[in-house]
Amino acid sequence: MGYAYFLGCIMNNRYPGIEKATRIMFEKLGVELKDMEGASCCPAPGVFGSFDLTTQQSIAARNITIAEDMGMDVLTECNGCFGSLYETNHLLHEDEEQKEKINKVLAEVGREYKGEVNVRHFAEIIYNDIGLDKLQEAITNPLNLDVAVHYGCHFLKPSAAIGIDDPMKPTILDELVEVTGAKSIDYKDKMMCCGAGGGLRSRDLDVTLDYTKEKLDNMIEAGVDIIVNVCPFCHLQFDVGQKEVNKKYGTDYNIPVFHLAQIYGLAMGLSREDITIDAQQISAEPAMAKLDEMTGGE
Amino acid sequence: MLSGGDKSEDPNKTEEQKQSDTEMKTEEQKTKPTETPKDTSEKPAETKAEKPDEKTKEAKKTEKPVESEKPIEKTTQAKEEKTQTKRSDSMTLLEGRDVDTITRKDITDDFKQAVVDAGAETVGICFQCGTCTGACPSGRRTPYRVRQLVRKSLMGLKDELLADDNIWMCATCYECQERCPREIKIVDIVKIVRNYASQAGYMADNHKATGSFVIKTGHGVPINDATKALRKSVGLTELPPTTHEFPEALKEVQTIMKTTGFDTLIGYNWETGELE
Numbered sequence: 001m002g003y004a005y006f007l008g009c010i011m012n013n014r015y016p017g018i019e020k021a022t023r024i025m026f027e028k029l030g031v032e033l034k035d036m037e038g039a040s041c042c043p044a045p046g047v048f049g050s051f052d053l054t055t056q057q058s059i060a061a062r063n064i065t066i067a068e069d070m071g072m073d074v075l076t077e078c079n080g081c082f083g084s085l086y087e088t089n090h091l092l093h094e095d096e097e098q099k100e101k102i103n104k105v106l107a108e109v110g111r112e113y114k115g116e117v118n119v120r121h122f123a124e125i126i127y128n129d130i131g132l133d134k135l136q137e138a139i140t141n142p143l144n145l146d147v148a149v150h151y152g153c154h155f156l157k158p159s160a161a162i163g164i165d166d167p168m169k170p171t172i173l174d175e176l177v178e179v180t181g182a183k184s185i186d187y188k189d190k191m192m193c194c195g196a197g198g199g200l201r202s203r204d205l206d207v208t209l210d211y212t213k214e215k216l217d218n219m220i221e222a223g224v225d226i227i228v229n230v231c232p233f234c235h236l237q238f239d240v241g242q243k244e245v246n247k248k249y250g251t252d253y254n255i256p257v258f259h260l261a262q263i264y265g266l267a268m269g270l271s272r273e274d275i276t277i278d279a280q281q282i283s284a285e286p287a288m289a290k291l292d293e294m295t296g297g298e
Numbered sequence: 299m300l301s302g303g304d305k306s307e308d309p310n311k312t313e314e315q316k317q318s319d320t321e322m323k324t325e326e327q328k329t330k331p332t333e334t335p336k337d338t339s340e341k342p343a344e345t346k347a348e349k350p351d352e353k354t355k356e357a358k359k360t361e362k363p364v365e366s367e368k369p370i371e372k373t374t375q376a377k378e379e380k381t382q383t384k385r386s387d388s389m390t391l392l393e394g395r396d397v398d399t400i401t402r403k404d405i406t407d408d409f410k411q412a413v414v415d416a417g418a419e420t421v422g423i424c425f426q427c428g429t430c431t432g433a434c435p436s437g438r439r440t441p442y443r444v445r446q447l448v449r450k451s452l453m454g455l456k457d458e459l460l461a462d463d464n465i466w467m468c469a470t471c472y473e474c475q476e477r478c479p480r481e482i483k484i485v486d487i488v489k490i491v492r493n494y495a496s497q498a499g500y501m502a503d504n505h506k507a508t509g510s511f512v513i514k515t516g517h518g519v520p521i522n523d524a525t526k527a528l529r530k531s532v533g534l535t536e537l538p539p540t541t542h543e544f545p546e547a548l549k550e551v552q553t554i555m556k557t558t559g560f561d562t563l564i565g566y567n568w569e570t571g572e573l574e
């Protein structure tokens with residue numbers, strides 16, 4: 001079992017602890033992650049999908065051809081990348097005419113999209129291919145944390161094309177979080193968007209932060225220790241955006257933000273340095289202190 | 299009843315119906331003020347017994363031809379002359395106002411087809427129920443209305459739609475699409491409309507900047523010194539094994555963007571590396 005590891009942008013270029021935790025985790029699980037050398041931005045579905053779908057599909061298809069050359073399914077840990085790559089793969093697979101059109105573009109760089117591999121999300125691969133049982137065996141440091149699970153939008157939607165889980169009442173991420181010993185706490189409008197997507201964050205920060213504040217308010221109301229997401233862009237929105245919310249609204253929110261891979265890292269014995277949690281905008285101190293309480297500061 | 303445009307309330311109406319009518323009015327008034335009388339008079343018919351309902355249908359039929367010719371004729375004519383009437387010294391604020399009606403000249407005939415051809419075949423089956431707008435988190439905090447975007451696409455109100463800043467308030471969260479009873483690929487429609495808006499030059503500087511980063515580095519969010527150091531500190535390669543590390547891969551991405559004309563679209567100057 002092995003996967004073509006698609007990095008994208010925000011994870012590797014802003015939050016490398018997510019990448020580090022993922023590489024170590026797959027090593028421990030004995031599953032190969034092979035680099036997609038020369039891959040680019042997915043490209044960003046908000047800007048590229050909105051400006052020119054042909055360009056978006058062409059760059060996405062080029063990335064997919066790298067995995068096709070490797071003969072492996074794509075693994076991505078970002079909902080945005082998943083959306084951009086999955087949608088393109090799905091469309092070109094179904095629509096012969098569009099496939100021809102995109103292949104004409106790819107011919108300029110000596111590539112051809114064949115439609116031979118799947119585009120898959122990290123969380124779905126862990127759940128379906130690795131399985132909760134095997135994952136549980138690898139957990140050495142259970143987490144006593146109350147978690148606000150944030151699904152994000154493009155992991156499960158559009159559900160008619162993706163079909164991973166029920167888009168209104170999913171359980172996959174909650175199960176994946178709770179296997180670490182943490183508890184998924186229900187909160188109001190849990191399935192709501194973080195506000196970053198569709199190019200909205202760079203187009204209108206005020207509107208974006210209004211979304212984020214509503215989500216944070218609902219999480220705080222429910223009383224959680226941390227946020228867990230499966231998308232570096234949502235991650236950035238809750239981390240950097242939380243600071244921006246504090247500045248704009250005069251609040252003092254400080255819910256630490258973790259990608260699913262980062263909490264797996266902690267649960268498998270990685271240090272807080274390894275997951276680069278202390279380089280983030282929002283301090284993880286309260287959550288780390290609660291974890292230390294349980295282990296007696298080990 | 300229809301021709302008179304009588305606005306008096308039906309006493310048989312429940313409080314709830316009255317309320318929903320009022321809500322409807324306020325929303326519609328913003329965009330199509332002339333349709334308001336029709337709406338109020340049609341509404342009660344739905345709840346009445348069969349006979350009046352049939353009557354309404356008939357009345358509607360006879361009204362139809364008039365409807366298609368008249369209200370669609372749009373002129374921003376001041377109603378000044380017509381309205382030198384008895385009501386001018388009453389309490390109304392509506393006298394002498396510009397009437398903003400949609401006319402043929404506002405409509406681009408082939409726009410609906412252009413949206414369909416770009417991949418949104420399902421746009422034509424929308425019956426305007428508004429479930430999408432009800433589900434939209436941006437609709438709760440901005441003037442963005444998904445239903446209107448779809449309706450304007452269908453009507454061919456191209457110029458008005460493309461110039462509207464609000465079409466950029468969609469976060470592509472798919473809440474509308476998941477709930478659409480017609481299973482319309484609404485987010486595809488939003489993206490296609492935005493594609494046409496971009497072609498018409500309506501692009502935000504920040505978005506163009508993201509596009510230029512991909513042209514320059516292959517990444518929408520390129521690496522910086524702080525992250526390089528952070529990567530090194532945890533034993534990762536300073537540069538990720540992407541276009542950052544492979545210049546020939548970046549060339550491929552750039553060739554693709556030249557081929558599709560993305561560089562021209564956003565006004566990227568290859569010599570200066572800046573946006574024009």
